[in-house]
Amino acid sequence: MVPSESSTYGGGADDEGEPVTERANEDRGRLRLQWPTFRGSPVRWGIAAAGWLLFAASVLLTSLRGQGPSWLDALFLAVLLALFAICVTGTVSTIRHPRPTPTKEDHS
Numbered sequence: 001m002v003p004s005e006s007s008t009y010g011g012g013a014d015d016e017g018e019p020v021t022e023r024a025n026e027d028r029g030r031l032r033l034q035w036p037t038f039r040g041s042p043v044r045w046g047i048a049a050a051g052w053l054l055f056a057a058s059v060l061l062t063s064l065r066g067q068g069p070s071w072l073d074a075l076f077l078a079v080l081l082a083l084f085a086i087c088v089t090g091t092v093s094t095i096r097h098p099r100p101t102p103t104k105e106d107h108s
Contacts, residue, residue: 049087
């Protein structure tokens with residue numbers, strides 16, 4: 001895709017005839033970060049979030065009843081809270097951007 005001269009634009013144009021801006025030239029070849037897409041049902045993501053939160057709460061209460069939280073308990077709680085945050089993000093993402101359901105012709 002080599003830019004060609006365009007008499008109306010005064011700049012380059014790509015193969016489809018669209019004007020090529022300097023910003024587009026700079027962005028070529030760059031990887032862009034995209035927000036991850038979450039699949040599934042928001043109900044399942046919500047149930048998973050509630051499960052991870054309850055599990056984290058039980059680990060916290062168990063560690064506080066004993067000798068106090070150790071560094072391993074704190075690490076385990078951090079992982080559980082990260083999983084909870086991922087599930088909450090999945091819940092919100094699937095509610096805000098639902099995936100279209102396949103048509104009946106796609107199931108055959």
